[in-house]
Amino acid sequence: MHRDEIPPGTLYLLILKTLARSGEMHGYEIANSIQRISDEVLQVEEGSLYPALQRMLIKGWVTAKWGTTAGNRRARYYQLTAAGRKQLGVEMSQFERVIGAISRVIEAA
Amino acid sequence: MVWLREVARRLSMLIHRRQFDADLEEEMSLHLEMRQQEHLQSGMEANDARAAARRRFGNVTALKEISHMAWGWEWFEHLAQDVRYSLRMLRKSPGFAAVAGLTLALGIGANTAIFSVIDSVLLSPLPYPEPLQLIAMKQNDSLQNVIDIQRQTRTLSQGGGVNIEAMDYTGGTEPVQIFAAYVDAGLLETLRVPPMLGRIITPDEDVSGGPRNIVVSYHFWQNFLSSDPHALGKTIPLSGNNYAVIGIMPAGFALPREHADVFVSLWVAYPEAAPYRGVHFMRTYWRLKPGMTLSQAQADMSTIDRRLAEQYPDNERDRETLLVPLHEWLTGNVRPALLVLFGAVGLVLLIACANFAGLLMARAIARQQEFVIRASLGAGRSRLIRQALTESGTLALIGGAAGLLLAKWGTGFLVSLKPPELERFSGIQMDAHVFLFVFGISLLTGAVFGLMPAWSAAHADVAESLKEGARGSTAGPFSQMLRKLLVTAELALALILLVGAGLLIKGFSRLRSVNPGFNPTNVMTMHLQLPATRYAEIPRQTEFRRQVLARLNSLPGVEAAMVTDIPLGGNYVGHSFVIDGRPPIPVGAEPETQTVSVMGDYFRVMRIPIRAGRGFKAMDREGQPLVAVVNEEMVRKFFLHENPLGARIDWSRREGPHQWMTIIGVAQNVKHSGLNQPVDPAVYAPFPQSDEAWRRWMTLAIRSPSASAELIEDVKKQVWSVDSQIPVSEVHSMEDLMGVSLAQQRFNMLLLGLFAALALILAAVGIYGMMAYRVGQRMHEIGICIALGAQRRDVLRLVLGDGAKLAFFGIAIGIAGAIALTRVMTSLIFEVKPTDPGTFAVVAILLAIVALAACYIPTRRAMRVDPAVALRYE
Numbered sequence: 001m002h003r004d005e006i007p008p009g010t011l012y013l014l015i016l017k018t019l020a021r022s023g024e025m026h027g028y029e030i031a032n033s034i035q036r037i038s039d040e041v042l043q044v045e046e047g048s049l050y051p052a053l054q055r056m057l058i059k060g061w062v063t064a065k066w067g068t069t070a071g072n073r074r075a076r077y078y079q080l081t082a083a084g085r086k087q088l089g090v091e092m093s094q095f096e097r098v099i100g101a102i103s104r105v106i107e108a109a
Numbered sequence: 110m111v112w113l114r115e116v117a118r119r120l121s122m123l124i125h126r127r128q129f130d131a132d133l134e135e136e137m138s139l140h141l142e143m144r145q146q147e148h149l150q151s152g153m154e155a156n157d158a159r160a161a162a163r164r165r166f167g168n169v170t171a172l173k174e175i176s177h178m179a180w181g182w183e184w185f186e187h188l189a190q191d192v193r194y195s196l197r198m199l200r201k202s203p204g205f206a207a208v209a210g211l212t213l214a215l216g217i218g219a220n221t222a223i224f225s226v227i228d229s230v231l232l233s234p235l236p237y238p239e240p241l242q243l244i245a246m247k248q249n250d251s252l253q254n255v256i257d258i259q260r261q262t263r264t265l266s267q268g269g270g271v272n273i274e275a276m277d278y279t280g281g282t283e284p285v286q287i288f289a290a291y292v293d294a295g296l297l298e299t300l301r302v303p304p305m306l307g308r309i310i311t312p313d314e315d316v317s318g319g320p321r322n323i324v325v326s327y328h329f330w331q332n333f334l335s336s337d338p339h340a341l342g343k344t345i346p347l348s349g350n351n352y353a354v355i356g357i358m359p360a361g362f363a364l365p366r367e368h369a370d371v372f373v374s375l376w377v378a379y380p381e382a383a384p385y386r387g388v389h390f391m392r393t394y395w396r397l398k399p400g401m402t403l404s405q406a407q408a409d410m411s412t413i414d415r416r417l418a419e420q421y422p423d424n425e426r427d428r429e430t431l432l433v434p435l436h437e438w439l440t441g442n443v444r445p446a447l448l449v450l451f452g453a454v455g456l457v458l459l460i461a462c463a464n465f466a467g468l469l470m471a472r473a474i475a476r477q478q479e480f481v482i483r484a485s486l487g488a489g490r491s492r493l494i495r496q497a498l499t500e501s502g503t504l505a506l507i508g509g510a511a512g513l514l515l516a517k518w519g520t521g522f523l524v525s526l527k528p529p530e531l532e533r534f535s536g537i538q539m540d541a542h543v544f545l546f547v548f549g550i551s552l553l554t555g556a557v558f559g560l561m562p563a564w565s566a567a568h569a570d571v572a573e574s575l576k577e578g579a580r581g582s583t584a585g586p587f588s589q590m591l592r593k594l595l596v597t598a599e600l601a602l603a604l605i606l607l608v609g610a611g612l613l614i615k616g617f618s619r620l621r622s623v624n625p626g627f628n629p630t631n632v633m634t635m636h637l638q639l640p641a642t643r644y645a646e647i648p649r650q651t652e653f654r655r656q657v658l659a660r661l662n663s664l665p666g667v668e669a670a671m672v673t674d675i676p677l678g679g680n681y682v683g684h685s686f687v688i689d690g691r692p693p694i695p696v697g698a699e700p701e702t703q704t705v706s707v708m709g710d711y712f713r714v715m716r717i718p719i720r721a722g723r724g725f726k727a728m729d730r731e732g733q734p735l736v737a738v739v740n741e742e743m744v745r746k747f748f749l750h751e752n753p754l755g756a757r758i759d760w761s762r763r764e765g766p767h768q769w770m771t772i773i774g775v776a777q778n779v780k781h782s783g784l785n786q787p788v789d790p791a792v793y794a795p796f797p798q799s800d801e802a803w804r805r806w807m808t809l810a811i812r813s814p815s816a817s818a819e820l821i822e823d824v825k826k827q828v829w830s831v832d833s834q835i836p837v838s839e840v841h842s843m844e845d846l847m848g849v850s851l852a853q854q855r856f857n858m859l860l861l862g863l864f865a866a867l868a869l870i871l872a873a874v875g876i877y878g879m880m881a882y883r884v885g886q887r888m889h890e891i892g893i894c895i896a897l898g899a900q901r902r903d904v905l906r907l908v909l910g911d912g913a914k915l916a917f918f919g920i921a922i923g924i925a926g927a928i929a930l931t932r933v934m935t936s937l938i939f940e941v942k943p944t945d946p947g948t949f950a951v952v953a954i955l956l957a958i959v960a961l962a963a964c965y966i967p968t969r970r971a972m973r974v975d976p977a978v979a980l981r982y983e
Contacts, residue, residue, distance in 0.1 A: 028140045046144070047167035050137060051175040058118060058180060060111070066132075076136045083111075 011044070011052050012061075013095055016088040019062065019080045026067075026075040027053065053078060061087045122180045133176055141166055187492075191499035198500065199507075202472075206504065208874055209468045213508025213551050215867055216461025218515025220547045223454040223860075225520050225540040227447050235436055236361055238301045242266075242397045243435035244406065245365070250393050252293060252375055253386040254417060254425070259295060261413050264406040266398040269296030270391030272375065272382075273367045275638040275806065276348045277836050278333060286638055286838035287329065289347070290369035291378050291391075297324070299396050300364075307341045307356035315374040317383065323352035324372040327360040347371070349642025365394060365439055381803075387424035394435065407432050426697050445936050446857050452930070453609060453864040456602045460868050462551065463595040463602075464875045465508075466558040469501060470592055471882045473558070494560060501559025502552065509548045516544055526856050593915060596872075596879050600919025601926055603865070603872035604956050608927040609934060610865035611948040613858040616938035620854055623939075626779035626788075627676060628716035629843035632812050634675045635824060636839040639805040643834075650805060651731060651797045653831060658709045660827040661811065667820075668812040670709030671796065675808040676781045677846040678839075681705070682804075686792065688747065689757035689769050699761040702743060703781060703791040706799050706807075712738070712776055714810050722754045722774030729773075731797040737770040741778045743790035758792065770794060784850045785939045810843075857937055869959060872919075877963035880912050884967040888974060896976040904972050912964030919960070920953050 018033050031046045056062045061084030067077045148158035199206040234240045255270045276289040294315035334340040344351040376383045414428040520539040661669035674680040685699035712724040729736050757769035778788040825837045931943040
């Protein structure tokens, strides 16, 4: 099965959107969720989620707290903050602007 | 505020960074395990499953590091690591750490302390508004002239005069002597410091017959008016009159040079003196009009001088008023001493930096190999440099912290020495700016010289250096040269300081051995002032004096006499005089002499030898022939080729027929103004024969084998049994006064001595460090020499000769520098030439001995070398 690398700069958007949709998630769930919803097209280098999550923690877009998985394992759950929700809006409109511009360029032929 | 929360999050990560790393680790491994589990469930082999999970995850270590670094603390972690490493390295060589740290501490501490004092005394502005406008007159003047100048000047906006007089405050339980500033209305106005409460004296009060109003100092208000906020309008008894308080000055206020407890109008407090033009007893302060310069004011003043001279030729013919900026006038006395100290401090700082640099370089050369190895193992250039900087920075910080303590302590120490000139400047504190400046210089030194090993390691050919290291690394010719230069410079600078200190010490010992002309041992002195209200007439004063002396001399073991002003007390009254039978001298050009009124057997009490004729006797009293005793200086100046005994003199001011005093004796010279001051001609005359009723003050000279507090109380009781309203003040022992007279010199000597000692130690450490290192380097060579049959003497010559050469150059350069520099000290040293060959010789020899001793210790090590060991020495 062919998988596409995610476009640069959209990782935050994907994480934010995923968390917005499903509330609390740990890293593995986030990675799986992105893959599943994109019908296995978008492939994240899963490890790179973690530095991204750290940067989002610094920015205050997400918070993290330790909880227990269904399998009774300790896992760190991430949750969107108000600032994160606002950032999601920003990232969305930015993404749409770029996509719109790209499609216009392509269709102008 | 968003950024603030972000900073808080980052900080909390820094604090919990171990936990952070553990959490990340756990989170990532959970992820990997779950993925592996998934693969296993889809039927993979265990190994494949793990490999696939890892492949999808990426480089765990790198990702952990990226996550960690996202928080932005790696610089701090590196720094902490470097500091830890530096501390470990310093602990491993405690000698080096101690010497380098101490060098810096002394350099930083001493410099900050001295510069703080200089800063507050020389550089800080005067405590008056627009201080640059304020000027002083070098000469005193009379109130009448002040009034004329105020009217005529076109360059000065304001001005006024002040004369300090003792007054008796009798509002308390004991009469107390206080100091009153007799001023004109212009004085306080000129200084422009508003009163804290009430008002200052106005021009319409400052007239003959004006109201007895008084402005008091904060200090007076606190001590005598119990800080009463309603003190305005109260009356206080002073010298027999009541004065109404109209104003209270603020806490920090003081006259530029005078101590005053209260301020009263001269016209009101001393109306007799106000109209006299010829008696120049007021010190005057002036303010330049905005935009006017000192030279314009000086020209203006010369015009006024000429006009006054034409108008009043009798009194004012020789006017030559000189204006000086007030700040310069106030700091003039202490300026040369402080500037010399400043220079000394600068030299010590140079020596300290040179030493620090030398130490770092020695260490750098010794550690070159370590740096090369680290470079060869892949340490980046910037990381190596950062590491080197951290090391010298850590050292500088430790030295700086110790220096800070030393600076605080040193500033307190300087102020506690209380040279009289510094007393005026209260609130001298360690100056933080100065500390930072000096500290910055040391940091820079540390940075520059600490960088060398990293620099050369970063640029060295690693392979070459490692090979060279195996042969015993030698320093490059450049750094050898530099170190020699540093040590030579240190020795030269130390020599300059030592010469300066030597000159001061020699001058001080000269000063100490100056014969004051009397015997100060066991003599107490006290000041008495009779109030004008009850003691206006001389017979009344004489009666008081006679009774007091009679009572004091009846105390067991006590010899007592009186004199107007005690030697070394800082005051005397001068008169111009004429000699009977000499050709007449134009009015105003008569010679001056110090005039001293005495009562009782003053010469015997003070043990002042009579060189010819006799001293005063009880018969030399009122109604008897007028007599005088003169000092040797008087004889030398005016009776060189004739017998002074029997000659007659009188004050030139006399109106009407002269009342000649016959000279009956010659007393030995007495240092009156200070031990380092020349002796002026002096005329002693008995109090009862004086016609100057204004000499209402006197100083008791009391010789007693037991100069105790009890004696002082006894004396006070005797005085008060004659008149209970007379304050007894300024109780000193004559030996204390001698001490005060020496204080400034002692202060200078002590400080410069301290610096010179410091410089000597630092220079010795410097040359020792250098030699020790050189010997270490030449072990191999020395071993070969000894193996080939060299004697110990040869080794001694070889190694010691090396140090001796440096010492010789350092001393030679230092002597040249000292000859050039000690000239600035001329005014500070008593009867010693700034190029005194004896001092130079002693200092040069001392420094040579210290330098050679410092070289000898490592040399001895070299002589004991076992050739077998030395040849193996790496």
